[in-house]
Amino acid sequence: MTDTKTVQQDFQERANRVLAGGVTSNTRLLNPHLIVERGSGSRLFDVDGREYIDFLLGQGPNFLGYAPPRVVAKLAEAQKDGVIFAATHRREVEAAERILAIFPWAETLRFGSSSSEMVQAALRIARQNTGRKYILRFHGHYHGWFDNIQIRSEDGKAGVGSLGQVPEALEQVITINWNDTEEFLRTLRERGHEIAGVIMEPIMLNSGAIEPRPGYLEAVRQACSDNGSVLIFDETISGFRLGLSGASGRFGVSPDLAVYGKAMAAGWPCAALIGKRELFAEVATGRLTHAGTFNGNVVATAAVLAALDELESGEVYKKVEAVGGELIDGIRALIAKYDLPMRVQGLPMAFHLRFDSSDDEITSYEQIQALESGRYSDFAQHLIELGVWVAYRGIWYVSAAHTSEDVAETLARIEPAFKALADS
Ligand SMILES: Cc1ncc(COP(=O)(O)O)c(C=O)c1O
Known part of the structure; x- marks a missing residue:
């Protein structure tokens, strides 16, 4: 490893040599090539020690957070x-x-x-x-x-x-x-x-x-x-x-x-x-x-x-409904603040964020296919750079490990991405 290479870059090169495409599931090719060290609660840590608030939950399974x-x-x-x-x-x-x-x-x-x-x-x-x-x-x-x-x-x-x-x-x-x-x-x-x-x-x-x-x-x-x-x-x-x-x-x-x-x-x-x-x-x-x-x-x-x-206690669902609801409200407030053609649709535990300027509710796959998915990938990339791990395809998952504090921190982290869109 040269001095200028990060641990992540070194692992990425090694991953590309030994794993086809650097991954073991093609779904992971859809997001940037993150090499994870570990997950804990609502957070992921990469091998360079960078921390992300996670809303992908490993494509959904980590509904109780990482390593509950x-x-x-x-x-x-x-x-x-x-x-x-x-x-x-x-x-x-x-x-x-x-x-x-x-x-x-x-x-x-x-x-x-x-x-x-x-x-x-x-x-x-x-x-x-x-x-x-x-x-x-x-x-x-x-x-x-x-x-x-x-x-x-x-x-x-x-x-x-x-x-x-x-x-x-x-x-x-x-x-x-x-x-x-x-x-x-x-x-x-x-x-x-x-x-x-x-x-x-x-x-x-x-x-x-x-x-x-x-x-x-x-x-x-x-x-x-x-x-x-x-x-x-x-x-x-x-x-x-x-x-x-x-x-x-x-x-x-x-x-x-x-x-x-x-x-x-x-x-x-x-x-x-x-x-x-x-x-x-x-x-x-x-x-x-x-x-x-x-x-x-x-x-x-x-x-x-x-x-x-x-x-089975039911508390988990109450918490996810509440915290996910706060996150949706917060993202909608950012969309309104910067007057962006974006929309959140879905439920507190799983929702989609999209570029979409129409007011019509999306009820079909045809409508989704007409949306600008490439633009969203660029936006998601910006969110990841700001320390929020999300899917390129628009879905956000909320877990029982997420708290109101996580939501506030997430909104603060991602606001520059909304501002950058408005400025561009
Ligand atoms: C609705 C649905 N069915 C089936 C699958 C396949 O599941 P697995 O990846 O566990 O094989 C997925 C994976 O995301 C899914 O979302």
Whole structure:
């Protein structure tokens, strides 16, 4: 290392040599190349000792903040028992019971390590139970990176989302606009006989914080029941974040299957597919394969139990609603102060900040695609330079570790970025 190189620059060079693109998930290519030393509560520290107030939460999982002490202590204890046994262990059963007690509509579950995998299990279960092939999904929703579900939407058409992906893998996927009841009902009328399952983010959070229009989820629910299609809520982001029972609880609509991950295990890798027992019948016999060496391991399920110990009290949600609300109000005040064409939309625990000069509420992915995302990336870069770690794609997550003091400090740190925009 030369004298002029920072520790971070040295690590970046080394990362680029040994990790493809310097990262281990392509999502991380979307932000600048930060080399993290550690996280604590609401803060991240890079290898040069620079500190950031964090609103990305590791793409969402760290809903209780980084290294929440009570969770860490329980995990340290749990892993003394060993991690994986090729047999069911006590904590797996306890974690499943605790999760299912939250969702009265669901009766059974399977654990996995990532939501991408659990989505695959859900699609397989939907197809096996209905004897149909097609999956109906929506532009702008993300359900993992596997060949049969990853898409890229352009001009209202969905194509492969990645190089190396076989286009044929998407032949049994129909993609339509979300939040449009008419289009949904028409598609089911025309193609319903071949649609095994409908998968959606029940609140669109990957591409913009868009709530379902009143009556939309109810109409989808009813139409799926009438048509015999399995309704799958992908609550990877919304689950355990919008409230203990996620979007299904918040909006009062129950799916047949739901995928959870991220906030469910306070940052440790665990995901779950939950649902009605009859849908899992052939999973239980073993004729429908769902497998995974690390599924339901001790650390993952101990993390679920420890996270639920915190989340079930309800205090976490009250705090995140309050602190997130203060942050939204503060950002809106900066937008107004500098008279900028920007907008905050969403909920205190997950919202999007965008450049958008219209006053119309954003209700569709089409509207989001028309916004100036490149301009926002430059702005996000400025926020990061000011010591606030955010996603380039506009989403802000608030954790239970954030405080009113963090909000005040964040607003003070980021005000120069708003001023610079106004001056430019
Ligand atoms: C809604 C949704 N589904 C599925 C996934 C894939 O989850 P994982 O990265 O755990 O495989 C994500 C990841 O961000 C997601 O947001």
